Amino acid sequence: MSRSLRAELLAWLLLPLVAVVAFNGWTLRLDATRTADLITDRTLLASARVIAEQVKESDGRVESLIPPSALEMFASPDREKVIYRVLSPSGELIAGFPDVVEPPKPPQGLEPAYYEGEFRTEPVRAVALAQPVISKVYGGNALVIVATTLHGRDRLVNEIWQNSLRDQLLLVGVAALLALLGLRRGLAPLLRLRDELRSRDPESLKALEPDRVQGELRPVIDALNHALERVRAYILLQRRFVADASHQLRTPLAVLKTQIAMARQDDDPQLRREALSAIEGGVGSMGRLVNQLLTLARAEPGGAAMRKEQLDFGTIARKAVEGLGIIAFDRNIDLSFEAPDAALPIYGHVTLLHELVVNLVDNALRHIPEGGRVAVRLASSDAGILLVVEDDGPGIPEADRERVFERFNRLAPSTVEGTGLGLAIVKEIVAAHDGAIVLMETQPPPGLRVEVRLPTADAAAKS
Structure with a gap:
């Protein structure tokens, strides 16, 4: 199965980018969650402070009025449930739901405490706020707890994350398109070289022009030209060997043919023996010549591969x-x-x-x-x-x-x-x-x- 250089280069360009996008997607999810939690916490704190401002002593009792504005802050298409609870400095429930989950640790001073929990099997996020109560009898801090369900927060997280991820994926798509166009343009000289090699005469050993490709591909062109030069030298070597052999063997073969013809025509045994001796000497000389030609062909550069x-x-x-x-x-x-x-x-x-x-x-x-x-x-x-x-x-x-x-x-x-x-x-x-x-x-x-x-x-x- 053939491998595509374009596909490999594109993969090496895009795979790291996809990995970066995946990492960015994870970090974007975390950032979106933190942003949504910050918005929810600010709303919870504003609601808790509105309620805390209504905690006061009246006729010897600590009571709290829940203004509608404190609950209207959570109005949204998600129809969030808003749960609150107000405890007097003595721990008596003066407003709200008795089963609202309390904070793991009471708030320190006037700083709010944020936490998550459940209200009747439904996850909620809550804030606990200490509100000082001025009274000769009930002096101390009242505890105001406001919680809300998380449908709106989850929707906000998904919207922020999806919008950011969409932008990232769009960026990857544009980068892939630009990379594909860049590869197409960058590989054009190599493809032209391929077409030139396919269309050239099979007997042509003309060197390729290295200036027609990028600098990184010039070593490949140089190697091809070196290989073509070696092939050219080898062909010239073979042609020279054949020319030398034919030139040097033509005359001895003609002499042998003449000597054989004379030996056939001569009936004198002595003359025939002399002719056979001459033929034997000629064959020996030709054998030495052939061996020398073969040795020369083997020793020349580009000749038979030498196993040293x-x-x-x-x-x-x-x-x-x-x-x-x-x-x-x-x-x-x-x-x-x-x-x-x-x-x-x-x-x-x-x-x-x-x-x-x-x-x-x-x-x-x-x-x-x-x-x-x-x-x-x-x-x-x-x-x-x-x-x-x-x-x-x-x-x-x-x-x-x-x-x-x-x-x-x-x-x-x-x-x-x-x-x-x-x-x-x-x-x-x-x-x-x-x-x-x-x-x-x-x-x-x-x-x-x-x-x-x-x-x-x-x-x-x-x-």
Whole structure:
């Protein structure tokens, strides 16, 4: 199930707002209740004071007249019940209902006491007020209690709360509408980008324009452009590989085809054997060329995914040199190998590192005269691993040392059979392992010294 970015952004905008409205609704209910209680209390206190003003001594008795204005204050459509009770300083009931609930604590001084209770199973809110009575016989404070039912107060609470909540919900609705419009406008560049990607030519790898979207989306565009660049490089790599392979295989295949045709037409067994030997040599050369092309394709950036692991470069180099011992023996070349006893940890691809050493040593063995010398040395330092391949051959002129790394480039004149891919492969393998390669003249000349520096496993992990 696909997720909607617009819906998620809108939800993250509105859900906190809804939570705030819910909290505000709760606080508004409390405020509305306090407001309604304040209005009710003021009405109760005004009524109680009107009644208290009528408490006086007459003919030796304390009595109280209940003026109609004291009860008319509660007139409303809710038809509230107003209950009152007046007690003399001696505690005698002089007016009102005897079962009106008394306050939990008597009022202190002349301050009124507000409280809630029940009158005949109906909830009421009441006020108790102490009224001084001046008398030689009944001196003291009379107690005036006025209570009212809560229908009107509850209605007032609901009206205040509902009106405030309605305003809050209306605000949320307007905010949601504005947020939706804002998201629609804000996502417009992204939607235009989507439409552009859908409508563009499938073969087009043109980079996207980052200026057409907001700054927050530019990293996404940069990542897409980087991916498109990698795809473009990979396609160019494949095309170059196919072109190189077809170019280099076309001539050997034509020669093989000619040799096969001649072997078929020749009835002389000796000539046929010579033709078969030539065909065998051609097949061997083609096999080496194919292997070098595949190694080159694997080593290039964007080629086959390299699965690197921690290896011992000393062991890899030793096996590579030992495998070339037969060539050195056949050509009477002194091939030596020196390496420290300690392991040389490196983070890399075992096959490519093996081909790195093989190509360097094989190149040296093929380009020096018989009876020459090739020395392979390994060393380790804080700067990394150093591989040195040194020979006493004719060397490479300084002007040609960069050109020899180009593909299929062979120095002229050259009497050595080869494809011109050895040093190109070496350069790609060194680059794939974040290393560096340098060609220089031996001391004393002539000769060629090749230095390859590769990072150790610890240095590669830190980088």
